[in-house]
Amino acid sequence: MPVKHILVVDDSPTERFFTVDVLTRAGYQVSTAENGEEGIAKAKTLKPDLILMDVVMPGLNGYQATRTLTRDDDTKEIPVIVCTSKGQETDKIWGMRQGAVDYLVKPLNPEELLQRIAAMP
Structure with missing residues (x-):
């Protein structure tokens, strides 16, 4: 199933703006969340095709949110x-152990990000 809708979870307004800009220019529908808790809630209601998850966020960090999403019956199919x-x-290694399918280090390279998304099964 091709990726059409992506949820970007990041507490940095600058990072969210940059990532959303790259993804919308590439033709993806994009939703955003500012922290792990909001990311989990939006993943359950919006059912995106893919989630891009930051790690360092206030409250529930990205590792914890990823672990929650990948172990919940409602969201475990969302990469x-x-x-x-x-x-x-x-x-x-720790990120992948939480259930992530891939791991990118910031600053994100737009071409690499889009290639990784396109390579999603």
Whole structure:
């Protein structure tokens, strides 16, 4: 099933604006959430085709939100790509262990982001 609707979960207005701009120019429908709790709630109601999840956020962090989403029957089929400034190998391993299907380190490269999305099964 091709990706059409993407939920961007990031507490940074600048990062959200940049990511939404890249995705809408590429023809995707985009929704946003400012933190993990809002991301989980919107994922359950909007049922996006893909979630781009930041890690460092107030309240529920992106690892916790990803783990919640990938273990919930309502949202476990929605793939999550972690997009974060945390670039250590241990961070990536931990992100993938939470159920993420991919892991990108900020600053995001627009071409790489779009390639990863296009490669989604």
